[in-house]
Amino acid sequence: MLRVDTEERAGEVVTPRVAEPLARPGRSGTLSLFWSELGLTFRRWRTLALFAILAVIPVVVGIAVKIETRDGGVAGGGDGEGPAFLSQVTNNSLFLVFTSLAVTLPFFLPMAIGVIAGDAVAGEAGVGTLRYLLVAPAGRSRLLLAKANATAVFCAAAVLVVSVSALLTGMALFPVGDVTLLSGSTISFGDGLLRVLAVAGVVAASLLGLAAIGLFISTLTNSGIAAMATTVGVMITVQILDAIPQLDMIHPYLFPHYWLGFVDLVRDPVIWDQVQDNLVLQAVYVAIFGSAAWARFTTRDISA
Amino acid sequence: MAPIEPTTHDQDPGDETRSLRRRRTVRLLVPVAVAGVAAGTIGLVPALADSGSSDPKLPGVTAEELVTKLAGTQVDTFSGTVKISTDLGLPGLIAGGASGAGSSPFGPGAGGEEDAEGAGATADPRSQLPALLSGSHTVRVAVDGPDKQRLSIVDETSEYSLIHNADQVWAYDSATNQVFHAEGGDHRAPGGQHEGRLPAELPTPQEAAEQALAAVDATTSVTVDGTSEVAGRDAYDLLITPKQDGSTVGSVRIAVDAENGAPLKFTLTPKGSERAAVDIGFTKVSFAEPKAGSFDFTPPKGAEVTEAEDLREKADAAGESARGSFEDLAGLGLNPGDVSLIGEGWDSVLRTELPEGVLSGKAFEKGKQLPEGFDPKTLLNSLGDRVDGDFGEGTVITSRLVNVLVTDDGQVYLGAVTKDALIAAAEK
Structure with missing residues (x-):
């Protein structure tokens, strides 16, 4: 697999640029760099495997709920325990999307982001393709920007995979129709779909902080595995810190703190405070770790 | 942004290293500066808001x-978000029972088979509101005169809504997808206490x-x-x-x-x-009239609806007055007639008497299942400290605000007074 990547780099990206050294990369150059990064990320087996796992989880949750409620029982024992929204899933397929996102958000989604972001720079440095890329006059800032954008697109795609899989599973197993919001009011299925879209957008955005951290860690090392492991480790550590009540003064500054805030979009009226805090927090993380990654990547010695 | 090429030109190697190092230092300052600005903005804004200088003149x-x-305020329409934080320092068992909304230190397992029907998990307000006694909660309120109120306890992944509109009272618990409904002046608790109108019942400011x-x-x-x-x-x-x-x-x-x-x-x-x-x-408040639709409620499709009346009939039939700690107490015969007040003002202490047999556990045996080895006295002693005085011996259960003395002969003294004042009151 790694060999294929190397050849891909040599064949598609590096060679043309070396062949036309006079072409200074303009707007189209930046764009093509982004597309090639995107292609590189999404064509990997690793990425496809991650997507497959993410797609299977909603199916498993959906089938489990279906089996448990087959003979008229109540999901989660009827006492509101178990994953979020479990008791609503049986009444409306859309809630499977929210349940699936709540289930995957603590671990599976961020793990996938950690793998992709951690590997973005370090992986290529490890395989030795990075320096070929840098021979081309693409510029390190541009290259990093392309990688960052590809990672952000991956965040959105991962959330989309979970959401679409949950939506299809839900529609296959559970009733489709008017949606009861958490506050007890009812909206049409179409409006419900809009809420799903908004929730997916917020969840994707709430992963960007972690993506920036992963990208920064990725610029620190030449080992892709080390960068992935470190990113996932940081993610788990911060979530543990976020769960310790004695540390509640630092909680609002931890990137996973508002992850479940997307729930507020399913209320009536919507409570925007947490969503807003979350977006600001993610933007701050992206700014800090994005600039740190840039500072490191544009000044580091690349020997591999 | 111009392309940056740290290592492409034929420079003197030493020169290159030096300029690279300088560039590295300068660039590393960028994330530090970004972090500084962010920390400054985040840290200073609340600090400024808190400082005395910004108190309004x-x-x-x-x-x-x-x-x-305050007494003459004409405000009868408002809506907003209320944050309720309570730290009463209750003994863990009681606080846990309160937040568990319905489980009770006096009746673990009480109700037997009925629990299987989810009797402990109805959207009945009496089983939900005790949760507000501990921890921190966000509550959304909307009030439009005495006839229309809405209150929602906003939990992380669920919401409990209580809606009063004219003679209708609805409650919806999204965690269990259950609805509670009461009609007319009929929304009384099965035990007979009056539920009262919503605003009188709920701790709004x-x-x-x-x-x-x-x-x-x-x-x-x-x-x-x-x-x-x-x-x-x-x-x-x-x-x-x-x-x-x-x-x-x-x-x-x-x-x-x-x-x-x-x-x-x-x-x-x-x-x-x-x-x-x-x-x-309030963390957010508006004194404008809330949207009229805020007080409409239709039970969502698929939700289980419990009628207050049915609940009462069921309870009567079972010969139990209710579930949950408060109702259990009522069911044990703690009638208001038994209560007297000692002292004045802030030092007042409520005095009452436990029905015979509660402390020995005998009272529980009729119609109630007690777990093996459950002894009310042991439970009581584990919650508080042993004391003695003119009243004989007893147990004082302390919290940050309210202290309770239960003597061994079944007298109960309760007040927002210190332990010493409570014992002094009991000795009178």
Whole structure:
């Protein structure tokens, strides 16, 4: 697999640029760099495997709920325990999307982001393709920007995979129709779909902080595995810190703190405070770790 | 941005290394600067908001004027978000029972088979509201006169809504997808206590403030203690301090809206503590009329609806007055007639008597299943400290605000007074 990547780099990206050294990369150059990064990320087996796992989880949750409620029982024992929204899933397929996102958000989604972001720079440095890329006059800032954008697109795609899989599973197993919001009011299925879209957008955005951290860690090392492991480790550590009540003064500054805030979009009226805090927090993380990654990547010695 | 090429040109190697190093230092300052700006913005904004200098400057008022303003407030429409934080320092078992909403230290397993039907998990307000007794909760309120109120307890992944519109009372619990419905003047608890109208029952700032003011007399000092800003509105702070030594209440502070006299924040601090025991305040408030649709409720499709009437019939048939700690107490014969008041003002102590056989566990045996080895006395002793006095021996259960003395012969003394004052009252 790694060999294929190397050849891909040599064949598609590096060679043309070396062949036309006079072409200074303009707007189209930046764009093509982004597309090639995107292609590189999404064509990997690793990425496809991650997507497959993410797609299977909603199916498993959906089938489990279906089996448990087959003979008229109540999901989660009827006492509101178990994953979020479990008791609503049986009444409306859309809630499977929210349940699936709540289930995957603590671990599976961020793990996938950690793998992709951690590997973005370090992986290529490890395989030795990075320096070929840098021979081309693409510029390190541009290259990093392309990688960052590809990672952000991956965040959105991962959330989309979970959401679409949950939506299809839900529609296959559970009733489709008017949606009861958490506050007890009812909206049409179409409006419900809009809420799903908004929730997916917020969840994707709430992963960007972690993506920036992963990208920064990725610029620190030449080992892709080390960068992935470190990113996932940081993610788990911060979530543990976020769960310790004695540390509640630092909680609002931890990137996973508002992850479940997307729930507020399913209320009536919507409570925007947490969503807003979350977006600001993610933007701050992206700014800090994005600039740190840039500072490191544009000044580091690349020997591999 | 121009392309950056740290290593492409034929330079003197030493020169290159030096310039690279300089560039590296400069660039590393960028994320540090970004982090600094972010930390500064995040850290300074609340600090500035908290500092005394930003307290609103308002014309001075006397305590009497402020109390009048508070008492005479004409506000009967408002909506907003209330944050309720309670830290009563209850013994863990009781607090756990309260937040578990329905499980009870007096009746673990009570109800037997009925529990299987989810009797403990109805959307009945009486099984939900005790949860507010511990921890921190966000509550959304909307009030439009005495006939229309809505209250939602916002949990992380669920919401509990209570809607009162004219003669209809609805409650919806999204965690269990259950609906509770009561109609007419009929929304009384199965045990017979009156549920009351919603605003009288729920600790909005308005409600909490009124209760504190009712206690105002010669035993209390009431002063105006500066101004503050609550939910973006200017407010006067009314400070109420007990003059009696025996009280566990240190102070009660009420932020009164400078414009319309509405109470915006209520803080109760125990004596000798900086940390509030009860803190109820708006984080967002509007005095405009809430949207008319806010008070409409139709039971969602697929939700299980419990009628108050059915619940009562079922309870009567089972020969039980109710579930949950409060109702269990009522069912054990704690009638209001048994209660007397000792002392005055802040030092008042409630005295009552446990029905015979409760402490020995005999009272539980009829119609109630007690777990193996369950002994009420052992439970009681594990919750509190043993004391003795003229009343014989007993157990004092202490919290940050309320202390309870249960003597071995079944007398119960309860008050927001210190342990010593409680024992003194019991010895009278």
